[in-house]
Amino acid sequence: MSCTYTYPTGHQIKKVFWTKNIVRVGEEHPDLSDDTEYSQRLQYxxxxxxxxxxxxxxxxxxxxxxxxxxxxxDKTVKWLGHPGVTLTVTDLQVESPERVTEGDSVRLTCKSSCALTDGATFIWYRNSQPLTERRDRNNQLLLQSVRREDAGRYSCALHGHTYISPAAHLSVMCE
Structure with missing residues (x-):
């Protein structure tokens, strides 16, 4: 999160930190780097x-x-940047049936919690390998007449982004 600030001349900065927005007036603003949920993940x-x-x-x-x-x-004056920065987190998730039978057609869906543009292109992976650089304009992968070799961990990504979804496991049973 990019951030810049200014402060009055004649003051010296003693402490700088980030905090979660606190709604209740008069409540202290804890330093996120002291919070065990953030301390290992937050870098100033x-x-x-x-x-x-x-x-x-x-x-x-x-x-x-x-x-x-x-x-x-140094003059024990405290400032809080308000309203602050709102962090919104989006994700991708693969939906698939857990088990299918050889010969079935299977549709896997890459769901996103964010609004995607119409031109969004999806990349599909099986066992962390791209499926022949297959890119689909829609968020579905259709596997027709599945074989046992189609079993594995399927994940998806948006073309142009580095994030890959958690894998969904697909098992293919014999007829």
Missing amino acids: LGDKQQNCTIRLSHVTQKDEHMYCFRFIT
């Missing part, structure tokens, strides 16, 4: 001058919050 990239950029890694839906930058000066 800024300085104590004007840059307050942070990086949050291994983001999940639980991280959806409004985050605010806070700084304290």
